[in-house]
Amino acid sequence: MSQNQVQAFINRMKNDGQFRQDIISCTNIEERINRCKVSGYNISQEDILSLMLNYEKKHSVKKNLPNTWLCKGPCHTQCTDISLDC
Amino acid sequence: MLFWSRYNRIIRNPDLGYFLYNSLSNVFIELDECHFKLIEQLSYSSSVTKNGIEPQFLNTLLANYILVEKDTESKILMERHYKRLQSCFDNTHLFLTICPTLRCNFSCPYCYEQSQESTTIMNKETINQLIKFIKKFSDTKHLSIAWYGGEPTLAFDVICDITKKINDIDIIFDQASLITNGYLLDKKKIDKLKSLNIKSIQTTIDGFEGTHNSRRTLKGGFPTYQKIIDNIDYLMNSSFNGSCHIRVNVDKKNAKEYPKLNEYLQNKYEGSNVFIYAGNVEATGNQKYDIKYTFCSSEWSRFALELYRGNSVSTDGKIYPLGNLHKICAANTHNSLIIGPDGELYKCWKDVGNVEMVIGNIFNEDYLVNRELVALYNIGTDPYLDSKCLECYYLPICGGGCANLRFRSKFLNEKGLEFCSLYKDHIDEYLMEYYDEVKSKDLCMDFLNINHDTIENGYRIIQSNIETDKIVK
Numbered sequence: 108m109s110q111n112q113v114q115a116f117i118n119r120m121k122n123d124g125q126f127r128q129d130i131i132s133c134t135n136i137e138e139r140i141n142r143c144k145v146s147g148y149n150i151s152q153e154d155i156l157s158l159m160l161n162y163e164k165k166h167s168v169k170k171n172l173p174n175t176w177l178c179k180g181p182c183h184t185q186c187t188d189i190s191l192d193c
Numbered sequence: 194m195l196f197w198s199r200y201n202r203i204i205r206n207p208d209l210g211y212f213l214y215n216s217l218s219n220v221f222i223e224l225d226e227c228h229f230k231l232i233e234q235l236s237y238s239s240s241v242t243k244n245g246i247e248p249q250f251l252n253t254l255l256a257n258y259i260l261v262e263k264d265t266e267s268k269i270l271m272e273r274h275y276k277r278l279q280s281c282f283d284n285t286h287l288f289l290t291i292c293p294t295l296r297c298n299f300s301c302p303y304c305y306e307q308s309q310e311s312t313t314i315m316n317k318e319t320i321n322q323l324i325k326f327i328k329k330f331s332d333t334k335h336l337s338i339a340w341y342g343g344e345p346t347l348a349f350d351v352i353c354d355i356t357k358k359i360n361d362i363d364i365i366f367d368q369a370s371l372i373t374n375g376y377l378l379d380k381k382k383i384d385k386l387k388s389l390n391i392k393s394i395q396t397t398i399d400g401f402e403g404t405h406n407s408r409r410t411l412k413g414g415f416p417t418y419q420k421i422i423d424n425i426d427y428l429m430n431s432s433f434n435g436s437c438h439i440r441v442n443v444d445k446k447n448a449k450e451y452p453k454l455n456e457y458l459q460n461k462y463e464g465s466n467v468f469i470y471a472g473n474v475e476a477t478g479n480q481k482y483d484i485k486y487t488f489c490s491s492e493w494s495r496f497a498l499e500l501y502r503g504n505s506v507s508t509d510g511k512i513y514p515l516g517n518l519h520k521i522c523a524a525n526t527h528n529s530l531i532i533g534p535d536g537e538l539y540k541c542w543k544d545v546g547n548v549e550m551v552i553g554n555i556f557n558e559d560y561l562v563n564r565e566l567v568a569l570y571n572i573g574t575d576p577y578l579d580s581k582c583l584e585c586y587y588l589p590i591c592g593g594g595c596a597n598l599r600f601r602s603k604f605l606n607e608k609g610l611e612f613c614s615l616y617k618d619h620i621d622e623y624l625m626e627y628y629d630e631v632k633s634k635d636l637c638m639d640f641l642n643i644n645h646d647t648i649e650n651g652y653r654i655i656q657s658n659i660e661t662d663k664i665v666k
Contacts, residue, residue, distance in 0.1 A: 120636045121629075131639055139640060152641065159637035162630055165511065172471075172497045172510040173615040173623065174518075 110161070113154045116143065195241040195260040200586060203232060204621055209628055213259065214620070216589045217266060219516025219658040220257040221624060228651045235260070250652065257657065273589070274577040277519045281526050281571065284332045287364075288529040290339040291315075291323070291355065293348035295534060295546050299374050300412045302481040303442065303474045306343070307546045314348045315355075315534040319555070322536055324358045326555040333528065338369040340391070341531070341542065346377040348534075356389045368392040374409065375421035383424070383431050392435035394428065396421065400447045400454055408447070429465040436466040444474040444486040448496055452503050470510065471500065490611045494619045498626055513627045514616055516658035520592025524570045524600070540570045541597045574599040587617050631655055 120127045126146070133139040136152055143150045200217035211229035213222045224232060228250065235241055241260055243251055254260045258269070295311040297304075315323075327336065336359065340352055352371075359366050368390055371378075375396035386394075398421060399408045406416035428437060439458060443451050451471055458469045473493050476484035488496060501512050523529035524541040531539040533546070536555040544550035553562040561567055576582035576593030585591070591614035593599065598612035616623060638645045646653045 114633075117633045117636050120640075121632060127636070136641060155637050155640050159634055159641070159643075162634040162637070165630070166513075168510050171515050172501060172512050173494065173619075174510075174515065 108148075108150055108154050110158065112148070113150060113158045116148045116150055117158065195243070195255075195262060197236050197238060197241060198258050198261045198266060200266065200589065201236065201259055202586075202620065203229075203236060204624065205229070206621075206625055209625055209632070212624065212628070214624055215257055215259055216514070216586055216620075217269060218257040218259075219514055219590060219656070220259075220654060221513075221627075221656040222253070222257075222652055222654050223628070223648055224652045225648055249650075253652070253654065257654075270577065270583070270588070273517060273519070274575075277521065277575075277577065280519060280521055282528075283526075284330070284528055286335045286337065286367075286528060287327065287330050287333045288337050288339075288523060288526065289327075290341045290523060290529075290531040290542060292342050292531070292533050292545060293340070293345050293351035293355075295343040296347055297342060297344045297374075298347060298376060298411055299344065299409055299417070300414075300481075301409050301442075303408075303444070305475065305543055311343070311534075311546070313534045315351045315536075319534065319536045320351065320354055320358065322555050323355060323532065324362065326536075326560065327359065327362060327364065329560075330528070333364065335365045335367050337367045340369060340371045340373075341545070342372070343534075344374055344377070345371060346373050346382060349377075349382055352389060353385065366390055370395065374417070375424050376411070376417050378421075378424045378428065380427055380431075383428050383433060386428075386431075386433050386435070393438065394433075394435065395438045395440060396425065397440045397442060398422070398454070398458070399442050400450045401457070404447050404450055408442075425462075425467070429462055429467060434466075436468060437462075439467060439469045440472045441469065442474045443471045443496070444488060445492075446486050448488075452500060471496075490613070490615055491618060494615045494622075497615070498619075498622060501626060511627075512623045513656055514590035514620075514623070516590060518590055518592035520594065522596060524596035525574055527571060540567060541600075543597045569604050570596060570600055573604060585617075587614050587620070590614065590616055628655060 120130065129146075130139050130142055133142055140150060140152065198215060198217065200215050202214045202216070204212040204214065206212070211224040211226060213224060213232055214220070231246070246254070251260075258265065292315075294314045295306065296314070297306070338359075342348075345352060356366075356369070370393035371386075371391050372395045375398075378394070378396070397409065398418070399405045402416075402418045405418040405421075409417055411417055425437060425439070441447075441451055441454060455469050455471075458467070474482075474487050476487045497512065522541075523531060529540075531542060531545060532555060533539065533551075537551045538553040538555065538560060539545055539547075539550055540552055541550070550566070551563065552566050553560045572578065574593065574596040576588060576591070576599075579593075582588050582591075582593060594612035594614060598610045601607040602610045602612060635645055635647075
């Protein structure tokens with residue numbers, strides 16, 4: 108399944124409480140996948156895992172999109188995040 | 194006695210819930226209604242007593258500077274200012290941006306440099322003086338170089354010559370980067386990158402072939418897209434093991450094309466060290482370019498949000514603020530200098546070729562001539578010395594913005610320059626967008642029966658910059 112379709116499925120889970128409840132209340136992943144198929148989403152466990160890992164990857168990028176607004180030089184590819192060590 | 198931090202921000206979103214954000218600690222907390230009401234009450238109080246706040250929650254509020262003692266915030270800012278100054282005046286590293294020539298083979302309409310017609314190429318005498326100049330920094334242990342221009346590949350022999358001479362100096366040459374339009378970065382040059390210690394390349398593609406070729410042409414209007422792509426292909430399949438950053442200069446003309454281009458380039462270079470990112474085209478008053486096509490800050494903010502929403506995987510970066518941001522660059526760092534082909538010195542990349550912005554010359558015994566200009570850049574643009582910035586809620590996640598824009602606004606009285614952080618007017622949107630993705634990730638984890646933090650105990654920290662146990666007193 109394409110990433111956009113998986114995203115559409117997650118968006119419906121987010122916005123449709125009843126649908127989310129129907130899916131999550133299933134006792135195991137296999138049953139959830141079957142329930143998804145009944146609802147028109149031909150989703151695999153790998154699809155969901157892949158989307159989850161994509162979120163993690165996206166959140167772990169060291170750059171900051173709003174900050175590129177002001178920068179010209181190559182350092183804007185890795186804005187400095189100096190962690191507190193106090 | 195405890196006080197409600199002035200860096201707190203309460204967000205009540207009808208669709209997403211209740212939140213608390215603190216820009217000083219950069220912590221983002223999700224709350225249930227009960228904890229939200231408690232937080233609201235605290236925010237109304239002139240001073241806070243610990244009574245009635247459950248110990249664990251209180252600990253979280255203290256650890257993340259939500260509740261602070263008198264003067265705590267000003268002391269933290271002072272410490273950050275000190276660290277910033279430490280970085281600005283560090284003399285163990287020398288960062289040189291060297292322009293072997295200011296000449297360029299391109300004629301991009303939006304270019305901010307003023308000397309592309311110059312034919313000067315750094316000569317032997319200047320190269321030798323440059324080496325003597327580097328040797329003067331006797332306390333300096335490390336050297337980093339950015340090759341810049343003009344187009345530095347037009348003077349590639351100079352790069353080779355200088356590198357060879359630097360290798361004979363008693364200094365640790367950490368690395369070099371090359372800022373190039375990519376057109377002349379052919380096989381012969383790519384095969385030399387490793388020996389030149391060049392570990393990072395920045396090049397520019399402004400769109401798919403048609404768009405790119407309408408903007409980034411050779412002088413004379415000849416297309417450049419395919420040759421640049423061929424060169425990047427060869428680069429990433431060569432023995433070069435550094436990174437390649439593809440900048441896409443985005444304005445209203447090519448913004449719609451960018452997400453697809455990003456996706457195309459990401460797929461093309463999947464698995465290799467290529468990073469694609471959007472950079473805004475700045476209005477420079479260049480007569481070849483109509484400034485109506487540039488984004489203002491709020492337009493860029495919207496563009497950044499849409500971009501983030503649209504790409505499930507993006508190398509552009511995340512939108513959650515970077516905490517404790519110092520935002521220093523060559524302009525405000527003492528041991529960072531930009532060197533022109535005649536040995537002239539500048540403080541900012543944007544000043545290259547502008548004689549009024551020359552701060553000195555490597556041929557001078559005392560290389561700094563215009564100390565006033567250096568002071569204005571180093572000290573005059575320090576946000577911690579600006580009363581408005583010091584009072585600003587966003588300073589900890591802004592860091593003061595672009596030194597060049599601050600300088601021009603403050604000391605050259607240029608009007609309409611926007612140097613404040615985009616977070617200033619859009620923090621709620623960015624935080625909610627970020628939360629929405631966290632929620633999506635949670636749902637994926639729920640689906641897969643993977644445990645994750647929940648709001649079951651009344652609150653959860655969604656994002657934190659602090660190791661809590663280190664600062665609880």
